[in-house]
Amino acid sequence: MGITERKEREKTERRQAILAAAQHLFNEQGFEKVSMRNIAEAIEYSPATIYLYFKDKNELLFALQNQAFSQLKQAFDSVFDIFHPAERLQAIGHQYLQFAFKHPELFELMFIMTGPMEAVEARGEAEPWASGRAAFNRVVQVMQQGMDAGVFHCADAETGALMVWSQVHGLAALFLRKRLMIFSEERRLTIMDEAMGLFNKVLQYGL
Incomplete structure (x- = not known):
């Protein structure tokens, strides 16, 4: 696997990790109570990393939808x-x-x-x-x-x-x-x- 392919795979994996963590928190606490910072903390990412994949909470909700x-x-x-x-x-x-x-x-x-x-x-x-x-x-x-x-x-x-x-x-x-x-x-x-x-x-x- 080349460097480009590996980076794309890692990017996809991080995006899915964010979505999985978000879904878990939403199920536990409800959609309104969960923030982008909460999601970042759950998977030990910085909030800035989350925003590299989703510009805001609505975009993340749209991806889950x-x-x-x-x-x-x-x-x-x-x-x-x-x-x-x-x-x-x-x-x-x-x-x-x-x-x-x-x-x-x-x-x-x-x-x-x-x-x-x-x-x-x-x-x-x-x-x-x-x-x-x-x-x-x-x-x-x-x-x-x-x-x-x-x-x-x-x-x-x-x-x-x-x-x-x-x-x-x-x-x-x-x-x-x-x-x-x-x-x-x-x-x-x-x-x-x-x-x-x-x-x-x-x-x-x-x-």
Whole structure:
């Protein structure tokens, strides 16, 4: 391995060490309480070193958000071996909910916090949020496949995908924010599954 390759590898390793330490501290203390200095101290780096990799906390949050959306996309990828489009769409909804319930802190980072999106806006790129778009495109793909098969009746796959995303996101947010306590504990998961199934039928047969 040459000097350039070794330096690049070391740079990548340091960046990942920073992200891993940040994620650990955020999980323990919450996003708002952790500073760039706290992260530097956790891995015995100087704060100046952290700023070589991330110009501010929002940039660091954006990097963690990108990782989280990549994980979500990988979860979505697992549904494409399901043959029927309606079952495939139901499965992608379940993957979304499972991810949210397993990683509530990442759900907060991905969909609630404004910091990462402020970093996106600051970049001002033509396609600034590739990781979020890649995950969403998996839902678009499922919708398009269903439309092509004559199963889903939507004028546009992207619009249909946004409607599906919003539906499942709402269920996840209601559960994580404990707004489903109007139902018994035994009923909550079941009623979410029934709601997704009903929504799936609306896409297939209309109201």
